[in-house]
Amino acid sequence: MRVLDVSDLPVGTADSRALLWWGNLGMMAIEGTMFALLLATYLYLRMVNLDWPPASVPMPDLLLPTINLVMLVLSCGVMLMADRAALRGNVTLVRIGFAVCVLVGIAFLVLRAMAMSMIGFKWSSHAYGSVIWTSVGMHTFHMIAATGEALLLLIYSLVRKVEKKQLLDFRCTAVYWYFVTISWLPFYVIVWLLPHLSRKS
């Protein structure tokens, strides 16, 4: 009997060949589509309305959201470091990176809550309010999930020995973190910036 012996092949990997890595990509494709549809909603409603945002909408304050954005983008650098470390199997560095990012995530959520409390209209005020609140809400929800995931892995890495195959979980969390950051960029523009740049009326 001819055979193909695979006993030499590694068991599990932490790189982009892993099944979970691909699954994670699939999930991000789905969520990315959803964010794209939210954007499309904004653009569509802008197209069909003569005054946009409605005159009653105050100019948003840019300070908090901008700090938040910068913080989140910078945290991606830390994540990238942790990500690389995971690929090399350097657990200490992974722990440090995740700890920093969890802190950033929590700070982000606090600032986000403050920014949301200052929005000045409700989701039930008008369609503009509906789409803005839904966008911000969806992203916040994802941010909570990403922070929670990072926190959970951090705790796990502190109480248990991290096996080689679990390094993949850290890497997928990192990729998700980039995803949540990148998907916010266009929303930062439409939610906070656009009312300053162009108003239809």
Added chain:
Amino acid sequence: MTLGLPGIQSTLHPAGPQAQRILDLFDVFLIVTTVVFVIVVVLTVAAVVKGRRRREAIGEDTRGMKLAVGTGAVLTIAALITLLVTSVATGRAVGTFGGGNPDQMEIVVTGHQWWWEVTYPDPQASNTVRTANEIHIPTGQPILLRLATRDVIHSLWIPRLHGKRDLIPGRINKIYIQADAPGVFRAQCAEFCGLQHAHMSLVVIAQTPGDFMQWKIHQQAPANDPATPQQAHGRELFLDLPCINCHAVTGTDAYATLGPDLTHVASRKTLAAGTLINNHGNLAGWVSNAAAIKPGAQMPPIPMNGPELQDLLAYLENLK
């Protein structure tokens, strides 16, 4: 092409240029697709016969078969281009028909759950005609219909004159219709709009321009005054009962617009958006308990005794 099929609401019995053009286009499609159908079925049967006779399958993809499939693809593309071109041409013809005439006659059709409000606007407000569930048009000229809705989406469909167009909240849609000869064309709401979507029909009545003018002038007149004491009592009732919360009768204190305008209700052929023939018995049944006839209809049962009902009916039936 009508094959003896019933024609009162049929796309196969066009009565105006719009519907006629579309039917012509449909015939082109029907012929082309029938040819395609026959060819493909014949080929399938032939393949089955061949395949069953074969002792040994031909394993590779032969050049001959590649050619055959390629030809099929090319023919498909050619057929589709033909269809596309004729379709777009008809679309343009139908879409531009009637446009560009400044003194176009305009009718506003407004959808309600589950009846049609029909208005003939006039620069002079008192000359504006309001009626329900009936569109009267003069023959031989394009008429512009402006479509609006008070509540959900409806769709106006007069198969013998034109295809359908939706009535959408916040928008005004426009279509042009034209009837070539006098006639009565049934029409129906085509977009599901709730409980009584099935009973939201109307009639289009095409009349010679002369007859149409006569009709319009009559409709512009205020409602008939009661001619008998019974009718007078009926009017009193009408104005005392909740009727005036919903209905209008010009020349009286009733001017609500939640329900059909009743100024000339007795001149209409049907009641309740084509649900009933307009006659004494049906009117009596409707006024005493509308929802029993048309479950869900947004007109409440109005309690009154027999004589009162008769008086009220006498009044309504005088609203010619």
Added chain:
Amino acid sequence: MTEERGQTEAAMEATWAPARGFLGWFTEVDHKRIGLRYIVTALCFFTLGGIEAAIMRLQLAGPERHVVGPDFYNQLFTVHGSTMMFLFAVPVMEGIAIYLVPLMVGTRNVAFPKLNAFGYFIYLFGGLFLYTMFFCGAGPDAGWFAYTPLSGPQFSPGKRIDTWSQMITYTELSALVVSVEITVTAFKQRAPGMSLNRVPLFVWSMVVTSFMIMFAMPAVMVDSGYLALDRLVATHFFNRPEGGDPIFYQHLFWFFGHPEVYIIFIPALGFISSIVTAFTKRKVFGYSVMVASLVFTGFMGFGLWVHHMFATGLPQLGQSFFTAASMMISIPTGVQIFCWIGTIWHGRLTIRTPMLYVLAFFFDFLIGGLTGVMLASVPINWQVHDTYFVVAHFHYVLIAGAVFPLFGALHFWFPKWTGRMYGEGLSRVAFWLVFIGFNLVFFPMHILGMIGMPRRVYTYQPQLGWGGLNQLATLGVLPLALGILLMFVNFALSRRRGAPAGPNPWDADTLEWSVSSPPPPYNYLHVPTVAGGHALWDAAPDQPVVVGMRTDHREVLVTKAVDAEPSHREELPSPSIWPFLVALTTGITLCGAIFYAWWFTMGTVLTAFALIGWFWPKREPLPEAS
């Protein structure tokens, strides 16, 4: 040698042992069992949907009948349409894919078995939720696409529409997880040697379907999500006076809805390729053209949605574009049909019941496809949109285009799934009943549409003259239902008493036919290798098998996406209760939210805990030093 084999077998039996007992039903992760569950559940919903249809047909059999009233009738067609689309057609295709794709690519389970179990439970809960509400008299009643503002807070108070929008969320969640699994399994777990140009056409069709699901289903979740928000927390997405737009609802729905019909149809094309190959004893003509057609259809499917909205009065030019696109999509479909005809022409054809259904597909789907081309013409569409002509079109494409191939597939793989043959004679009787009944029911509807009958009317007046054709349509349900019933009876009887099938009763070509029927829990004792596009026909007499994988862990071989070179091994999870629990908490969240908004928050927290349980790695026995 045989002793060695026996030992391996025993070890594999132990490692891959299915979950047993009552609890085992909730913890099972075997793709075959979950796939079968999907299929059986979907067929139950099909029966329910069919019974609803039969009641509708009774009501419409003549003018002004009083079998049901308008309120119940509206629930009937809404629940019928939603059941058939969301609880039957999509899940049944997914179930078959879950069963077959891992076998066809030569692996031991799907990539994410726990997720797979979760997907099934969430689907089941969605269906049960809809039917619970329906039997309580609160079935949705605004049609299977629930247009606003009719479905909005103002015109549909109560819980009916909320039920519908949550059912969507459940079932789409399930479809989405399946799509990810199938894609990853098909790209990363193929047997060594099965490079992309050797992948069975059925697997290709499921890959294309899965991609379509990933990009289409989010649209309906967003859409029904907005609707739920409009209804529950007073947002204004579709409320024109406050700046929303009801037409936007339609755009979003059909951006999903059109791909949805191809999501149902493309797997059926895969069945046909499998069946035609087996019964003509030759490869399908033009493999690469077939794959290209599938991919092209998948892409084009996203560019047609406006053809459902021609009557809304959008600008003419834009509409012509969608006419052109709709016609273009006929080209790949036509090419595939030509390729199959060519295959049959050059093949050695035997006709068994699966092949009969395929031939019925050719005949009847053709009619449906051609009426689709008519509908795609804007002026024709203005006349026949929302009439029984459309009802006829979509039953021809859905039933003849997807359900006939499905019935063919059920017969074709029945021996694989149960180990026994179905009864051929009975199945032919059933076939003819279904075929004749189907045409009797739905052909007259074309004419009814042409002579003015709108869809979704609970009754019509006698003077319209639609009585006769409607009566004919109703009569046709009798043979149709009888045929389907007979098919089910045949399956039930044959499951126990049918002749033993052996591994490959059809002498077919794909890998699943190389293992016993039904396959063992681990599918392949040794992961196979593949030498051609038809794994079994092209195999060398001494085709190598893969050795060196652990038998004491649930290991699968991961290969490279394009050429399927072995890459590494991965361990898959054992049975687990967490998927069920997460589905349960998600279910509670979704159905609770429509009654009390705060349930949503509470349910989410609960779900978060369940998810932690799911993902928390199990403590491993210390690995041997290696």
